[in-house]
Amino acid sequence: MDSYESTHQHIASSRLKDYFIGATPLQKRLESVRKQTSFVPTPPRRKIPQCSQLQEDNDPQKVAFLLHKQWTLYSLTPLYKFSYTNLKEYASLLSAFIAAEKQKGLAVEVGEDFNIKVTFSTLLGMKGTQRDPEAFLVQILSKSQLPSENREHKVLWTGWFCCIFGDSLLETVSEDFTCVPLFLANGAETNTAIVGTWFQKTFDCYFSPLAINAFNLSWMAAMWTACKMDQYMAATEFLWSVPCSPQSLDISYAIHPEDAKALWDSVHKTPGEVTQEEVDLFMDCLYSHFHRHFKIHLSATRLVRVSTSVASAHTDGKIKILCHKYLIGVLAYLTELAIFQID
């Protein structure tokens, strides 16, 4: 049952992709205009995240450090002539680059004048299908100056690159390219900028911040609410920003996770999948419950953040994944958004 639905979804999304590639110049222009508005031509249905076969292989301990951390998201165009066998070389090149940048006086943080060490490593099991390229991790660590603490390396910055169910992108590029469209960073902005610059120069690629609009946030809220959880760690929470002047107003709406699930179950009709109608109805129910009490139309305001026991996401392109079981599922959606932004 699962594998059937999985293929079904890929065919649907790649067909959409083909449509746009074969489009006329006018259609392409229309499509790019549409992208600038908040409308996203998205597949009308998505699979509910399940614990994928590949993920079962990866060691929860090894990826535990990815959870409960806030990551800033970027989309990344395919890397030209990137090789997994050269990771050690990349590490020393990047390390030298960072040192040079800091010497130039660019992006120097006051008080941080110690030696740094850069590592590149692969993250096994962080993929959707076997076709997806291996995910890899870059870290900047500080090397303590004191001889007694020689062994200790404090992680200053982490960034990782992955591709989860990236077939639609993989199909379009030649073998010289490595597709890791989703980039997640944690640490100082300045370090993200330096690492980004080096990658752009070395692999002729381009980073772009990945914002998440209200439409996709609603989808995420619905999908993550649909995930089966043994126990709930947190309430299902939404944050809206109200465009009123002169004072800003934020409205936070948290529902007990069991009640959110009950609402979702009442709305949900198609097993294993989430459809557009279901997302709309789910959100509509939340809006109408709120309106009944406060007479305020939440639909006229801007959704900026959603948070569930699975993960939380902010419109500025920030994500925090809270549940190991659905890590791949969350990344799959983000990969989809990243790929869409690249095209």
Add this chain to the structure above:
Amino acid sequence: MDETVAEFFKRTILKIPMTEMMTILKAWDFLSEKQLQNVNFRQRKESLVQDLVLLCEKKRASVHDAALLDIVCEDIDLFDMEQFKSSFKKILQRALKNVMVSFRDAEENAVWIRIAWGTQYRKPNQYKPVYVVYYSQTPYAFTSSCPLRSNIPLLGQALTVASNHHKIVKMDLRSRYLDSLKAIVFKQYNQTFETYNSTTPLQEKSLELDIHMDSRIIHENRIEKERVQRVTQETFGDYSQPRLEFAQYKLETKFKSDFNGDILAERKEPLRCLIKFSSPHLLEALKSLAPAGIADAPLSPLLTCIPNKGMNYFKIKDK
């Protein structure tokens, strides 16, 4: 003496606390020193009052004399600030070994109290004090958040006992602006100091509407916009709102929807929600919602009742 006058005397004298009785009667200067000396001030208050009223009758006190006595009561601050301070301090010091209490008199019969808490073995922490502002002429006190929650009941008790009240109740009203809390609690927010012509502003507002549109459209729009403006004004008034930063609602209500009838129809349990509104100036923001088309007018009473009820924390359940 007229019965009503006698009653007036009785009630006025009853209001005077025993500790102030002599002071007030002397200040009133109606009963002579000699007469007062003959009164037994150690008896029960009811009996004392009876004796005093009899004395007044004998001296043919009039209703004007009673009125004067009333004024004297108002004039003399029956609340003894020094006694309050000393009592408050004693209560805390008796209960806790290490506590430092400081006072500062402020305007409007207010006293600012600063309390630095210590523990059995540690000196008072000067960097995490609690501040209390007590308005002696009112039954209200305002406190800053207490880092050691275990001290809160003691603080309440000290305030209650020192101020001669029976009990203290925590209000569901919190803000960073003491002036706003005062405005709400003392109901001072709806005073307009400027003379206000109620007709002109509305007329000005309706003229602002785009007059280049089709006349039929204007007509419908104008009526609704004016209605919204009017209702908003009736609800919020024309004065500037007291400044609050948030309002929080804990809802336990069943889901009901006109359009989505079968959703959760069989579920008996309510939806448990926690809703929080935050803004640098909450009431002004709420006031702007209906005119902006984001909310209906009138706005929900759950929101508009905040200043009137003096609450910004609510628990709402189905009836």
